[in-house]
Amino acid sequence: MDMIERHVKMIELVADRGEIETGELARLLNTSEVTVRNDLNTLSKKGILARRRGYATLPNPDDTNYHMALHYEAKLKIAAAAAQRVRDGETIIVGTGSTCAMFAAQVVETRRNVTILTNSAYVAANLCKEPDGRIILLGGSYQKHSQCMVGPLIKRCLEDFHVGTAFVGADGFTDSGGFFGVDMERAEALREMVRSAERVCMLLDGSKLGKSGTVSFLNAACVAELFTDSSADSVLCENLRIRGMHVNIV
Template sequence: MNQRCLAILELLNREETLDVNDLAARLDVSAVTVRKDLAMLESKGLLHRQHGCAMRVSPNDVGYRMTFDYETKRRIARKAADMVQSGEAVMIESGSTCAMLAEELVRKKRDVTIITNSAFIAGYVRGIPGARVVLLGGSYDPDAQVMSGPLVGKCAEEFYVDKFFIGTDGYDPVQGFSNVDMLRAEAVRAMAQRADKKIILTDSSKFNKRGVVQLMQAKQVTHVITDGVPENCRASLEQNGVEIVLT
C-alpha cells in the first residue's frame, strides 16, 4: 500500500467522512487518482464510498481495525508468512493482522490452503489468483464478518494442521491472552485443538492490557510474533516456553 493510501486511512480515522475533491486538494493529486485509491481501499474492506465521499467503516469491522498501525501489522504478517511453506494448510482466525497474513500467503506462496472462520478473510483474498480458502461454518456476525459458536469447532474437527495463527486483544502475565468477545474466544479455543503450533500475532500495544474474556494461557501458545514486548511480559512468555519472534 502506498503512502497516499496510508494518509487517506489516517485522515478517515480522525474525520470519519472525507470529500473526494477536498481530499484531492489536501493530497495534491487529481480527483481521478483519489477515486482510484478509494476504489482499491474499498475493495479491501477498509472504507465505504458514497456520493463523492469516503466513509469510515464500522468500528466493529475488521477493516476498521486494520487501518490502525497498518505498517506495523503488515510487518508482523510478513514475518508470520515466513513460517509457512508452499503447499501447506494453515488455520487463521479473524484478527486484522491475520487478514494481512492471509493476503501475504496467497500472494507469495504456492498452493497454500487457508482454513478460517473469517468471512472477511475469504472476501479479502478472493480476487487473488490461486487463493484457496476453506470457510468454517457457524453463527455469522455481520459486523465482524466472522463465524462463531459451537459449529465452528465441529467443522474444525475435520482438519488437522501444523500452524494456527491467532489475533488477540490483550496479554498480561496473570490472565494470559484475552479478547473482548466470548463467542470469538470459544471459536479460537476449538480451532486451537486442531493444530500443533499456536502462533499469536500482535502489535506491542496489546501487552499489559486485559480483555474481558480469557483466550488462552501462555503455556498453550508456542510462538508470539510482535514488533516489541515489555520486559515483564517477555519474562512471563519465556517462562512458559513461548518463542518470541520480533519484526
C-alpha cells in the same frame, strides 16, 4: 512517496481523525487532489476507507475493514512477517480479525497451494477468487458484526483436521490473564481451532499488549511464537521471551 507508502499514510491519517477532507489529505500527503481521489477509489473498493461528499472516512465500526484501518501499517508489517513462516503446499488454521485477514491475504499472494482453514467469512469472501489459495470455511452460526462463524459446529468441523500451525489474533494480553477476547463465542471458537494445531502463532499489534478483555481463552504457555510491532511494551515482550515464547518485533 510511492503509491503503497501513500496508501499507508492515508489510512493512518483517516484512522486518526475519523474523517478528513480530500483537499486536506492532498496537502498532508503533498500530492494532488486527483491522486487522492484515485487512491480513495482504490481503497474504498477494498473496503478499507470510504468516500462521502468530499471526505475520506472509516467504514462502519462493526466491519472488519474498520479495524483493519486502525494501526494499519503495524498490522501490515506483522502480516507480511508472519507469512514468511508458511511453506508452499502447507495447511494452516487462520483466526478472525483484521490482522489475521491481512495475514491470509499475504499468504495467498506470496505462497502457492496453501490450504487455509478459517472461521472467518470475511477471509473466505475476500480470498476465494485467488488462484493459489484454497479456503475451507468452518461451519457454524454466522456472527454478523464480526463476519465469522461461531458455535459448537466449529468443533465438529475440526474433528478430522490436524495442522502444523494456527495463526490467530486476540483483543488483548496480560501476564496474569493470558490472551483475551471481547466476545465469548469467538473466544470459544478460537479455543477449538488451536486444539487442532501442533503450534500456535499469535499476531498481535503492540496496542493490545498489556490490555485486558472479557474472556481469557489462551495461556501464554500455549503460544510458540508472537508477532508484534515496535510499539509493544518491551518489558512484557522480554517476560514472554524468558518464558520460552519466540517474540518477533517488526
